[in-house]
Amino acid sequence: MRSPHKTGIAVIGGGIVGASVAYGLAARGEKVTLFDEGDIAFRAARGNLGNVWVQGKGAGGPAYADLTRRAAKDWDDFAHDLGAESGIDLHFRRPGAFFFCFTEAELERRSKTLTDLDAQATVPSRFEVMDNAGIRRLLPEVSSAVVGATFCSDDGTTNPFHLLRALLSVFERRGDYRPGHPVARLAPDGSGFRVETPQGDWLADRVILTAGLGNKELAPGLGLSAPIRPVRGQILVTEKLKPFLRYGISFIRQTVEGGVIFGESSEEAGLDDRTTPDVIQTTAQRAVAALPLLANAQVVRSWAALRVMSPDGMPVYAESAAHPGAFLVTVHSGVTLAPFHAGPLATALSAGRLDPAWQPFSSDRFSVPAS
Amino acid sequence: MFQRLDLREFDTSFTFAGRAIPAREGENLAAAILRADIKAFRSTPRSGAPRGPYCMMGVCFECLVTVDGEPNRQACLETVHGGMVVEPQAGAAEINR
Numbered sequence: 001m002r003s004p005h006k007t008g009i010a011v012i013g014g015g016i017v018g019a020s021v022a023y024g025l026a027a028r029g030e031k032v033t034l035f036d037e038g039d040i041a042f043r044a045a046r047g048n049l050g051n052v053w054v055q056g057k058g059a060g061g062p063a064y065a066d067l068t069r070r071a072a073k074d075w076d077d078f079a080h081d082l083g084a085e086s087g088i089d090l091h092f093r094r095p096g097a098f099f100f101c102f103t104e105a106e107l108e109r110r111s112k113t114l115t116d117l118d119a120q121a122t123v124p125s126r127f128e129v130m131d132n133a134g135i136r137r138l139l140p141e142v143s144s145a146v147v148g149a150t151f152c153s154d155d156g157t158t159n160p161f162h163l164l165r166a167l168l169s170v171f172e173r174r175g176d177y178r179p180g181h182p183v184a185r186l187a188p189d190g191s192g193f194r195v196e197t198p199q200g201d202w203l204a205d206r207v208i209l210t211a212g213l214g215n216k217e218l219a220p221g222l223g224l225s226a227p228i229r230p231v232r233g234q235i236l237v238t239e240k241l242k243p244f245l246r247y248g249i250s251f252i253r254q255t256v257e258g259g260v261i262f263g264e265s266s267e268e269a270g271l272d273d274r275t276t277p278d279v280i281q282t283t284a285q286r287a288v289a290a291l292p293l294l295a296n297a298q299v300v301r302s303w304a305a306l307r308v309m310s311p312d313g314m315p316v317y318a319e320s321a322a323h324p325g326a327f328l329v330t331v332h333s334g335v336t337l338a339p340f341h342a343g344p345l346a347t348a349l350s351a352g353r354l355d356p357a358w359q360p361f362s363s364d365r366f367s368v369p370a371s
Numbered sequence: 372m373f374q375r376l377d378l379r380e381f382d383t384s385f386t387f388a389g390r391a392i393p394a395r396e397g398e399n400l401a402a403a404i405l406r407a408d409i410k411a412f413r414s415t416p417r418s419g420a421p422r423g424p425y426c427m428m429g430v431c432f433e434c435l436v437t438v439d440g441e442p443n444r445q446a447c448l449e450t451v452h453g454g455m456v457v458e459p460q461a462g463a464a465e466i467n468r
Contacts, residue, residue: 239442239464240463240464241466242462242464242466258416258463293466296467298443
């Protein structure tokens with residue numbers, strides 16, 4: 001049998017989360033190997049809406065609100081630096097975004113949720129509550145069916161494909177990128193860890209699990225637990241049109257290329273990433289109900305993707321108690337949190353110790369002590 | 372460059388960028404424009420580079436034209452009707468308001 005390759009830090013999973021962490025670690029001088037199953041994987045990175053989203057994030061968990069707000073604020077510098085390093089324009093824009101409400105009751109609930117959240121969060125992020133006339137002043141295309149909205153100027157968008165490509169292209173200059181290397185098994189080995197792939201084995205001093213939905217199967221081998229599940233979202237995109245949507249709307253945005261993307265569905269569908277006519281129809285109807293002129297846009301494609309969801313929707317950042325040096329990083333918001341993953345988290349992983357301030361994101365919160 | 376297989380007389384015509392093109396009623400629009408030796412159907416939204424039909428089966432979206440004021444139609448999926456006014460799709464379309 002061939003003797004295993006050696007590496008410093010093995011990052012398992014090359015989506016936006018894994019690529020952000022690997023990029024950040026390599027920038028800090030670490031010897032990193034990034035294992036990527038490839039585009040056959042259930043890549044949330046390739047199917048998401050590309051929102052850098054702040055408003056409403058962290059309701060019920062102020063630590064998540066603060067984490068999100070800090071990362072979102074860092075997006076300007078992050079996009080600028082990564083864009084310059086990679087030569088790839090991330091299409092990051094921050095015009096601010098609306099969350100539309102179709103009934104008075106919904107608007108009232110929404111406004112209360114954001115007010116409560118704001119009182120708990122320590123990092124500021126302003127939002128406004130608007131009635132239909134208020135929205136119309138900024139977005140004349142809005143339908144009268146929209147009763148009101150919350151608007152947050154910290155919300156933005158990026159092109160997730162450009163983001164992933166930029167992260168990987170810069171990482172490849174300093175680190176070892178291994179596409180087509182699905183990891184079959186992870187286990188402690190001596191003072192480090194063994195990474196098993198069909199192309200051979202690696203021995204790593206440390207291992208970081210960023211495998212999205214794959215984390216669930218791989219985590220137990222490292223004494224970690226990733227109780228995550230797939231939540232399906234279905235998305236449509238229109239023909240390319242001259243820019244007409246100046247602002248984002250929670251479930252609708254126009255890309256820099258001109259296509260309008262929209263999607264808001266949330267389904268428990270296991271590992272099935274197909275679209276279904278009923279959800280596509282409802283999504284299209286809701287988009288036209290919000291912006292009637294979208295009825296004049298031709299939809300050219302639809303797809304589904306699977307969110308990586310923890311029981312409370314918040315990220316999990318954890319180190320294995322049984323096998324120190326093994327870390328779990330699993331989040332639903334890989335785009336919004338990219339500056340955190342490539343920045344402060346990479347610094348902590350490089351030092352080999354998570355910041356105690358991230359205790360609210362430990363996986364301990366999911367284990368109910370036996371009574 | 373292209374030769375007709377259907378040798379019946381043309382029985383109608385439409386215009387592309389103002390030029391009258393003879394055709395058979397009901398034939399494929401992209402085929403009729405190509406036969407008139409026109410290769411640039413549109414220009415791209417990003418760089419303005421010229422583009423023409425590539426797949427001829429509705430997949431590549433390279434043959435986009437405006438048909439009777441309706442932008443971003445795939446010429447390879449459209450049927451010729453007499454008097455049709457076809458224009459090249461110049462960059463991204465404006466959404467109809």
